[in-house]
Amino acid sequence: MESKQQIHGLRPILEAIESGEEISKIYFLKEGNGVLFNQLKFAAKKAGIATSFVPEEKLYKLTKENHQGAVAVLSPISYQNLEEVLEATDLETNPVFLLLDGITDVGNFGAIIRTAECTGVSAIILSEKGSAPVNGVVVKTSAGAVFNIPMCKVNHLKDAIYLMQAYGITIIGASEKAEKSIFDTELNKPIAIVMGSEDRGINPSTLKTLDETFKLPMLGKIASLNVSVACGAMLYEVVRQRQ
Known part of the structure; x- marks a missing residue:
């Protein structure tokens, strides 16, 4: 509650x-x-x-x-230290992390947390500035999942990316300019998926730090998905590859 x-x-x-x-x-x-x-x-x-x-x-x-x-x-939750979370994570289990780059809509934020918990994400990392707060709407939309998954706040998302790369975690994200599909991307390894904001996607400076990019197939006339839906599609492709 x-x-x-x-x-x-x-x-x-x-x-x-x-x-x-x-x-x-x-x-x-x-x-x-x-x-x-x-x-x-x-x-x-x-x-x-x-x-x-x-x-x-x-x-x-x-x-x-x-x-x-x-x-x-x-805040109804306490944020955890990212480095401590990484130290406590067994990388041989191929963990999945989620980095949120400017997600400000609390409904989308809660939905992402719920899907992340359901798909076994090890932790969610967000920036102190420009991120949605964990409030009652987030708690409700996440169906309480926000209490079951480690949440980490960092000063700058790029610093978190560099730290995770130092731990051998591959940083990936969706880009319209990517040549390969997510279905052709190897996801059965320690990875962190970056999700961009609702209006502009992944920040260009953040995008440059990614190890790999891919695209989600779009078959209709609309060129983009809701960020929580896109996140769900990516996470369940991770699950599919690991089944």
Whole structure:
């Protein structure tokens, strides 16, 4: 179930950030200002916490207390350290990892987590900035799978890619410019699949770091799939090759 725990007030939220509390999102008063208010905004941005600037009515829907122009929603999960996850993973079992490059839609995020858990993904890695928060919608859409799979947050996705490559993990992803199909790609080895954002796909700078690219066959008039559907197709091709 979703954690309903919240923190309201500028100083308490700032102290929560400084203490390393897992914050899913901070709602700021749209007209907010002042030294402490701006200090909190800067701290949230530096920590890569999702923010939203809303009218006062929204804040009072979140809490009836004196919010001072900010309400923070705590994350229902704790993120794990990627290097520790890699150290604990037996690479001889050919694990599969999932790297999410700018997935911001919470519905797609939850659906991806659910499919990842069902297909045996070892961990999901996402960037601190530009990623959807783990909130109630994600928990519900994932059918609770978010509690059953390690989730790792990193400062920069490319750093995670370089680290995984150092562990001998092949980084792959879909690209329209790829020459071979996913069905002609060897997936029975330690791999990490990169999924790009809903609007622009994999970031071009991230795409350059991939070891292999492939394409999903498109037989209709529409040129792209929903990101969660595309992710499901890829993961089940991994399952098929390993059966």
